[in-house]
Amino acid sequence: MNAPADKNELPKPSNFLRQVIEKDLEHGTYQQRKWGGGPGDAQHHQQGTPDPAKIRTRFPPEPNGYLHVGHAKSICLNFGLARDYGGVCHMRFDDTNPEKEDQEYVDSILDAVKWLGFSWDANGTSHYYHASDYFDFMYRAAEYLITTGNAYVDEQSADEMRHNRGDFGRPGTNSPYRARTPQENLARFREMKDGKLADGAAVLRAKIDMASPNINMRDPAIYRIRRATHHNTGDKWCIYPMYTYAHPIEDALENITHSICTLEFEDQRPFYDWLLDRLAEGGLISQPHPRQYEFARLNLTYVITSKRKLKALVDEKHVTGWDDPRMPTIVGLRRRGYTPESIQLFAERIGVTKSDSWIDYSTLEAALRDDLDPKAARAMAVLDPLKLVITNWGEVMGSDDFLDACSAPVHPHDAARGRREFKFGKEIWIERTDYEEVPPKGYNRLYPGNKVRMKYGHVITCTGATKDADGKVVEVQAELVPDTKSGTPGSDAVKVKGVITWVAAADALTAEVRLYDRLFSVPQPDTSSGKDYHEELNPESLKVVTAFVEPSLKSAQRDEKFQFERHGYFVADLKDHAQDVPVFNRAAGMKDSWGK
Ligand code: ATP
Ligand code: MG
Numbered sequence: 001m002n003a004p005a006d007k008n009e010l011p012k013p014s015n016f017l018r019q020v021i022e023k024d025l026e027h028g029t030y031q032q033r034k035w036g037g038g039p040g041d042a043q044h045h046q047q048g049t050p051d052p053a054k055i056r057t058r059f060p061p062e063p064n065g066y067l068h069v070g071h072a073k074s075i076c077l078n079f080g081l082a083r084d085y086g087g088v089c090h091m092r093f094d095d096t097n098p099e100k101e102d103q104e105y106v107d108s109i110l111d112a113v114k115w116l117g118f119s120w121d122a123n124g125t126s127h128y129y130h131a132s133d134y135f136d137f138m139y140r141a142a143e144y145l146i147t148t149g150n151a152y153v154d155e156q157s158a159d160e161m162r163h164n165r166g167d168f169g170r171p172g173t174n175s176p177y178r179a180r181t182p183q184e185n186l187a188r189f190r191e192m193k194d195g196k197l198a199d200g201a202a203v204l205r206a207k208i209d210m211a212s213p214n215i216n217m218r219d220p221a222i223y224r225i226r227r228a229t230h231h232n233t234g235d236k237w238c239i240y241p242m243y244t245y246a247h248p249i250e251d252a253l254e255n256i257t258h259s260i261c262t263l264e265f266e267d268q269r270p271f272y273d274w275l276l277d278r279l280a281e282g283g284l285i286s287q288p289h290p291r292q293y294e295f296a297r298l299n300l301t302y303v304i305t306s307k308r309k310l311k312a313l314v315d316e317k318h319v320t321g322w323d324d325p326r327m328p329t330i331v332g333l334r335r336r337g338y339t340p341e342s343i344q345l346f347a348e349r350i351g352v353t354k355s356d357s358w359i360d361y362s363t364l365e366a367a368l369r370d371d372l373d374p375k376a377a378r379a380m381a382v383l384d385p386l387k388l389v390i391t392n393w394g395e396v397m398g399s400d401d402f403l404d405a406c407s408a409p410v411h412p413h414d415a416a417r418g419r420r421e422f423k424f425g426k427e428i429w430i431e432r433t434d435y436e437e438v439p440p441k442g443y444n445r446l447y448p449g450n451k452v453r454m455k456y457g458h459v460i461t462c463t464g465a466t467k468d469a470d471g472k473v474v475e476v477q478a479e480l481v482p483d484t485k486s487g488t489p490g491s492d493a494v495k496v497k498g499v500i501t502w503v504a505a506a507d508a509l510t511a512e513v514r515l516y517d518r519l520f521s522v523p524q525p526d527t528s529s530g531k532d533y534h535e536e537l538n539p540e541s542l543k544v545v546t547a548f549v550e551p552s553l554k555s556a557q558r559d560e561k562f563q564f565e566r567h568g569y570f571v572a573d574l575k576d577h578a579q580d581v582p583v584f585n586r587a588a589g590m591k592d593s594w595g596k
Contacts, residue, residue: 055087065307076347098228172210337571337587427505444498459484
């Protein structure tokens with residue numbers, strides 16, 4: 001775990017999953033289980049030792065894209081519950097689809113889980129599994145279902161099957177193939193396996209109840225014919241298990257106790273239990289078998305969380321890649337400046353519920369601010385620079401070239417972290433918005449005749465400004481008020497209302513600053529009727545500026561986070577930042593400013 005120990009020791013807010021687990025632990029539901037050292041059938045586990053894991057959960061992604069913030073919720077939940085209750089969470093690739101597995105996706109998923117601070121190593125074992133390793137067992141279990149009259153080969157056309165399934169108001173109709181004997185079914189299923197039937201010519205179906213009010217229980221398909229090479233098993237199989245059949249078996253072989261999934265699988269739970277009950281009766285899997293629990297998936301405003309649509313944004317070059325800092329992918333969030341701790345904190349705060357809702361993006365940003373505030377070094381930066389000239393500098397200091405040494409704490413609440421040093425001089429960079437020729441009501445910053453404090457520096461009195469031919473202010477002038485330097489005796493004798501941030505022209509570093517904003521300009525993209533999500537992209541999601549930053553940032557390392565005073569949290573870009581060409585990304589503003 002990356003999170004500081006003190007955070008872990010705080011009591012976690014309870015939720016229905018914690019209550020289920022606590023009850024199971026209290027009742028010893030899984031206490032008698034044995035663990036065979038790795039996944040396996042009932043016999044394999046029976047020969048093992050008492051399971052060293054009090055509970056087992058799993059994170060089962062399909063390796064077909066980069067993980068996003070929704071997956072992060074699931075990772076924090078599954079690995080977090082295992083950690084909190086003396087359990088183990090398995091890392092399992094759900095690769096039962098014979099689509100080509102992309103190593104890029106596999107690597108990125110493993111990296112994302114590790115980066116979030118979790119590990120699948122426990123009790124000396126690496127709990128890293130592939131669903132495709134269980135194909136042999138899945139086949140065996142299918143033959144068992146057939147011989148016990150619980151499955152049959154259906155050769156209706158896809159259209160007939162769809163029609164005969166019925167719908168919400170209409171019960172299904174039995175297939176003419178439903179009455180085949182187990183012997184006939186077994187022979188036919190073996191022909192399916194042996195490649196004697198064409199793709200789509202038949203499916204194996206569980207034999208349950210065509211009149212069930214739950215359509216998922218109307219004899220769901222469990223195996224299909226598909227001639228495709230699998231990255232793990234090659235051409236060994238031309239039949240592949242359906243997800244709804246494979247998933248409960250994967251859980252059972254791995255001794256999973258609590259199989260946590262998103263709400264859309266709620267209607268599948270009766271089949272999950274039906275299947276595992278049959279296999280447990282036959283002594284094929286250990287008991288008690290896993291139980292499925294559903295929670296609401298994360299919907300985050302201003303982003304989309306669908307691997308397929310995120311991939312489209314990448315392919316169509318609306319973003320620079322999966323790790324574009326505007327992307328809600330874990331690699332994108334990381335590059336934006338999110339820390340593992342901030343994402344864990346976010347996951348904890350949103351909790352788990354049983355009904356769908358939207359979480360406001362500001363909740364994610366607030367978690368980042370709360371995590372970074374005590375950690376991030378402070379720095380001054382001027383993002384929209386305007387020159388300020390101290391006209392009496394030479395007169396007061398003895399020379400126009402004189403540079404006055406100033407300093408500020410690295411962190412305002414942690415003196416032990418030392419001080420940052422920078423200079424004050426005749427020429428200073430200030431924010432363009434810190435000068436107004438005619439101040440609006442309540443404006444306390446620079447305008448002719450007003451005094452302000454240059455933070456950690458001197459008090460100055462604004463005397464005027466120079467404009468170009470277009471009327472744009474190109475330089476502001478001010479006079480130093482002597483004996484007002486911060487930290488010197490009597491420096492606060494002159495009262496001011498405004499304090500502004502700045503950097504001296506003499507020692508400022510030039511930096512590229514990428515001002516990221518929300519990827520979509522509407523809170524719930526891809527939900528409003530008739531609008532394509534492409535039209536909802538925020539055209540101003542990235543603004544690149546040339547900024548001046550204080551010299552302490554010379555030593556900034558890639559991925560290092562800072563609070564630019566007044567501006568918010570920034571990170572030295574993970575890919576493009578270099579000491580001689582500094583690049584900073586805005587992770588989050590100082591406070592929620594969206595829509596204000
Ligand atoms: P996507 O639709 O983005 O491709 P998925 O559900 O198909 O997502 P999987 O790789 O199958 O992606 O997901 C792995 C795990 O992450 C599953 O257990 C799934 O329930 C969980 N998960 C996916 N999206 C979310 C989400 N938005 N909120 C919470 N959990 C999620
Ligand atoms: Mg999926």
